Amino acid sequence: MTGLKPLLRHNPPTIGDSRGARAYIGSVMADFLDLGEPSQPARPEAYRVLARKYRPQTFAQLIGQDAMVRTLGNAIKRDRIAHAFLMTGVRGVGKTSTARLIAKALNCIGPDGQGGPTIGPCGVCEPCRAIAEGRHIDVIEMDAASHNGIDDVREITEASRYAAVSARYKIYIVDEVHMMSKAAFNALLKTLEEPPAHVKFLLATTEVNKVPITVLSRCQRFDLRRIPADLLAQHFAEVCDKEGVEAEPAALALVARAAEGSARDGLSILDQAIAHAGLEGGGITAVAVRAMLGLSDRGAVRQILTAVLASDAPVALDGLRRQYDGGTDPQSVMRALLEAVHGITLAKVGTAPDPAQSEEERAAREDWAARLSFPVLHRLWQLLLKGHDEVARAVLPIEAAEMALLRAIHASTLPDPGELARRIQAGGPIPGAAAPAPATAPAPQAEPVAEDPTPATFPGMVDALDNAGHLALAARLRHGARLVRYTPPELVLSGSRPIAADTLTELTVAMKGLTGRVWKVTLSDEPGDPTIRQAEDTVAEATRQAILASPLVRAAQEAFPDAELEDWPGKRSIA
Structure with a gap:
């Protein structure tokens, strides 16, 4: 208690106030014996979805946009940096990520603090780290979907007059810029055209057609391409390797096709597929991904298409019902059939095969392309396209899909319009047309027996x-x-x-x-x-040998050794 005496003398309780004395001594003891807050269990780091975790941090990690990266790199090297950039493209191709990378490239100072603008920002200096974490005071991100009024633009124009606090450039990133109002666009025009030297504007949009031409003319535009499916599948394989997840190449190809060129959509689907695989350690399989996304089985689609082309209605309808009973949407089956017909047509034209396709799918399409004619493919495309639209609007989708398949099967046996026109001119029977009703006559008369037009051979x-x-x-x-x-x-x-x-x-x-x-x-x-042509060739060759064996021809060949038999009956068939 010797250590408490100075404290008691410093501020002693009043005499007779025993309760106050006890409280005072308790507080002093608590201060004197303060051991700090009890230790808390470490909180696990919050899970970040793959789309955020693997957001590109350098231009080298930005897949599928090589042309844009090359243009930006040359502009930075030659010090020809525009004052405003516009990134456009479908969702998830990297528009906002590209804007942040440009902000890092323009404000990077290097590990030693002496660097300048570069297409390869270091990622370790304070500006790079602050921009990556979204906390840099001179890089302002604004969502035009929620800040689309003229007052928001006035704030930008007022603030843009002041120099950057700590960065080389003050950068405004405006996402979904097409959602700004007309008045806001008009208020931004002058500043966008002639901003201060220390200000750069980075605009991003998915609907560039809604951006006024007056804004487009003041920006350097970059159209970000859809990422090819093979590059997406390769990227997803690298992500799975980093996450320690096994995945079948066919499963990653399905994810890449379902992403439709969007890296963010693909990573979201991959995140779901990893969760769908569970903890059994079996990895991501194509069967599981197909079931998760409700996709139709490629093999089943080929069987249905084969049945349609063979006019086998029971097999085609049974294949469609099995897909429907397995949870596949009828519209998805119709879409898969359309994709198959489109792929067969491209294979027939001679285009390069899709690298994301399996060997089995590629071989099947090439085989169909060799056997089917263009009129058949075009007719089938139109029938399936109409069926797809009907299924999308139908109250009974599966029934509408079945009727669409039956229509395609029936139409596959009909002649094309040119042949119908020739039959009408020739007076022949027309498939599907009802026979004309016999005319009423006063008394039946015997009809002459018509000669059978069937060829004998x-x-x-x-x-x-x-x-x-x-x-x-x-x-x-x-x-x-x-x-x-x-x-x-x-x-x-x-x-x-x-x-x-x-x-x-x-x-x-x-x-x-x-x-x-x-x-x-x-x-x-x-x-x-043998085929008719082979039989004709055999007869023609026999005729040729008989002519060459005749005494007259043999005598002519002996007199003229260089003479050749130029023509003989049937030569055209083997020439």
């Missing part, structure tokens, strides 16, 4: 198709069809040589138009006869 049928205007179909049959059996109205061809499903359908319709009979065209595993 398969080559005769091919010639009849050629004469009727089916030139392409006749050429395909003449060069590629191997006959197994021709017994009208049945035709069996060999399946050892691939024949496209649309060729069989077109042949069935064409022969019905020629003969008026319903034909059954099937494929068999038997090898079949």
Whole structure:
């Protein structure tokens, strides 16, 4: 208690105030024996979503925007820095991140504090760290969605007259600038055109068409591109590696396609996929991602499309129902079918394949492209596109999707408008048209028996198709069809040589138009006869050898050793 005596003498309690004395002594003891606050358990660091955690901190980490980075780098090196920049592009491609990187590049002073503007900011100096953390006093970020009035712009114009406090440039980052009012835009024009030397404006927007042309003309514009799916998949693989998460390449490709060129959207989906994978350690699988996003199975889509092209309605509808029962939206299935037809058409044109596609998907599209004609693909695209729109508006989406598939199956067996016009001119039967009602006559009269127009042989049928205007179909049959059996109205061809499903359908319709009979065209595993062209080549070669073996020709060759047989019957078929 000796240590308390000075304190008691300094401010003793009044005499007789025992309660006050006890309180006073208690407070003194508390001060004297103060050991500080009890230790608290360390709070875990708050989780940051991947889109924020892996926000680009340097231009090298900004994926898919090489052209813009090169332009900015050259401008900084040559000291040709514009006073206002406008970044435009779809969501999540890095517009705001690019604005912050430009702010760091212009205000970086280097680790030694002596650096100047650079395309590679150090990230360790005070301006770089303060800008990255969003606390730099001279880098002002403003969301035009909530600060879109003329008063907000007046604050900017008033503050821009004062020099920067600690940075090289005072920078205003205005996000979603297209949401500013007309009066606010007009108030900003003069300052935006001739700002003080120490001020830079960085504008970002997703809807550049809503920004007045007077503002666009005062800015250096950068159109940020959608990030390719292969680059996104590679970026997501690096993120998974840093997070210690295993992921199938096919799963990352699905995430990249679902992101539609947006890094932020893709990272958000990847965050969800990691959470969806759980703690079992199995990693992210393509099946899980497809189920999580409600995407249709690519293999199932190929099966449905195959059934549609083969006019197999039960298989097509069963595949659609299985996708629907598995939780896939019918509109998603229609969209996947549209993507497949579009990819097949691009493959037929000869464009480079999508690097994010699987080998199986690529091989299937190339096979379809080799077998399907452009008219069939264009017709199928229009039918599926109409079906997609109907499903989007339908009260019964799955029923609307089924009807759309049935319409596509039915239309695949119909001839094109040009063929219909030729049939109308020739007076032939029109598929789908009702037969005319017989005229009422006073008394029935016997009709003469019409001659059967069915050719007796398969080559005769091919010639009849050629004469009727089916030139392409006749050429395909003449060069590629191997006959197994021709017994009208049945035709069996060999399946050892691939024949496209649309060729069989077109042949069935064409022969019905020629003969008026319903034909059954099937494929068999038997090898079949040689093609018509091969048979013609064999006959032509035999004729050539017979001519060369004749005494007259042999004598002419002996007299003229350099003479050659220039023409003979059937030469055109093997020339």
